[in-house]
Amino acid sequence: MKLNMNNFDALTFDVYGTLIDWEPTIISMFHSTAEQHGVELSRDQLLMEFDKARAALQRIRPALLYPDVLRESYRQFCVSYGMPVNDQECEVYANSVMLWPTFEDTRNAMATLQKRYKIGLLSNIDNTSIQFSERKLGIKADVIVTAENVNAYKPDHAHFESAFEAFAAMGIPKERILHVGQSLRADVIPANQLGISCVWIKRPGRSLGSRPEDAQGAKADLELDTMRELALYHVAQQALL
Template identity: 50%
Template sequence: MRLRLSDFDAVTFDVYGTLIDWEPSIIAFLGAWAGRHGVSAPGKDLLMAFDRARADIQKERPAHLYPDILRRCFERVSREFSIAIDVEERERFAATPHAWPAYADSQVGLKALQAKAKVGALSNIDNASLASSCIKLGFSFDVVVTAERVGAYKPDWPHFHTGIADFAALGIPRQRILHIGQSLRADVTPANRLGLPCAWINRPGRLLGLSGEGAAEAKPDLTVSSLVELVAALTGAPADIT
């Protein structure tokens, strides 16, 4: 199946990991925190401990707002590495989404796509954190679906159902929507199960969302390593980030 942007009227994006480069910031925070407590652990081990905790906690209902997800993750990682829970550091970790940077290609890629289609965000985040990220992206989405809005987290389906309904209200049917994400677990697999065409941005060196429940089943219709590559594949004209 060759994906062409002309076959779609809307594209929906996962945000964190796909457009916002959060992993280095998470590793740096947890690495510095562990070091202050005399724990020497590889960054990958800290990141995967966070990912396991995040996947479990996001299944809890009623759903927690994302800052509270981060607090609970911090507490679990603290226990896993036998570090006493430091409330001040836990609160600093809960606020880190406001500082996570955008990938260098995100803004130009999003604007290139928005010139030809509506662009939506389906994000496992709270509204305030996403607002900060949109400032870093320098971009306004046409449709925004957050975990705070739907009271659930992907790979559960409320994000997708709500996004489909929002675009239907704009006259765009579900078969004209393309979903794009970095997470196999939270984006590609549920899109597969819902029958939505999807593209996987497999960012080099990034790990979150590539393992865990359902990840091995993921079958993207297109795999690229950057948003610039995605735009080129969909339109035949690469987005220039220089």
Template identity: 50%
Template sequence: MTSLHLPDLRLSDFDAITFDVYGTLIDWEPSIADFLLRWAAEHGVAADAQTLVMAFDGARARIQKERPAHLYPVVLEKCFDQICAEFGVPVNEDRRRQFAASPHTWPAFADSHDGLVRLQQSARIGALSNIDVASLETSCRILDFRFDVVVTAQRVGAYKPDWPHFDTGIGELGRLGVPRERILHVGQSLRADITPANKLGLRSAWINRPGRLLGLSGEGAAEARPDLTVSSLAELVAALTKAD
């Protein structure tokens, strides 16, 4: 995957910035890895964090293609079931329930709140998230931030990289007077965010946070072409505002 770094991408080019949430603003991956490492230790499974995270990523991608779409807690339950089957471990119902409820415990990245507040001074801020409404509401409280436009998987009955999130978000922003060419989409997942943004003609920024793996492989990820690549939201804000 080759990315483009365009120094003239400016905040003034955009009237709206839409964000993926989990992996981009909420730091979910270490929590998932820690949970699965504890589970593995309980059952004598000899697997490292990377192996377990990638097992989760593969299960998640498969389950999110199922229609009708499942609510995200059910996605997590099904992921847990598949991981148990992959490693030959019986499903523990308590652990399964805990995994399904884990979005309510995932922390924000340290730069998320300040970055979102800064960008909202100049643009409408949207969330296009593969999540359920209740989990996102908890995450908004953790972020201490309210989005101008919110599109969840629960709302549209589908999961990115399918297009309903984007179609709905683009439509809502259009009704607010924001044309497609004035939207920047920001995400950590190449598979679920950058690739579909490319196909829909949206300019995009990839926040390639160090040490994170989720969403960087699988369907379409190798073809992703972000317009700007940064390692944090703080770096994105600095790049956009410096160009202005």
């Protein structure tokens, strides 16, 4: 059945990978370090080095703050390839969230969608870093859930359950919430497990969280390439009312 967005009052979004384009900056930074020391790796290899370290660090409990995840990912990358750890460079990595840009379609799409829906941001990030990104999105979110808030990283259900509770206080039940994300592993699969509808924003050319090994059991109610397409899909359905 075609997804009817008129059945929802709130949209929750994954942020990094869906709204904020983080992969190119991460690749560029890892490439910069590798290039200084004559280490030759492809863009995919550089990204996978980050993802391998990130995944292990996000399983640590109590949960690390995201700057610590970035800081330690850099250190592990250096150690893996016999490169010296530069403390100043390490701190640039730790605070790099402020350098990550929005996708070019994000701001317009979010402005369109916020006219109709309450907006939630669900992110594996810390409370300080999310402020940089929220300003770049050009919106004021109604609900923000971070890893720091819930002391866990998606796909842990705590992010979603916290959002459900916050929206319920606004009179919006779980079944009236639509989740939107690029990561099959961290967004679509937990949405499936929790019984809520979801949209997969594929973002062609981006892969974190959506490689074949991440996709087992993932089933989105709607698959689109960009946020612009989601905004247009919403507008088209509104026109039918």
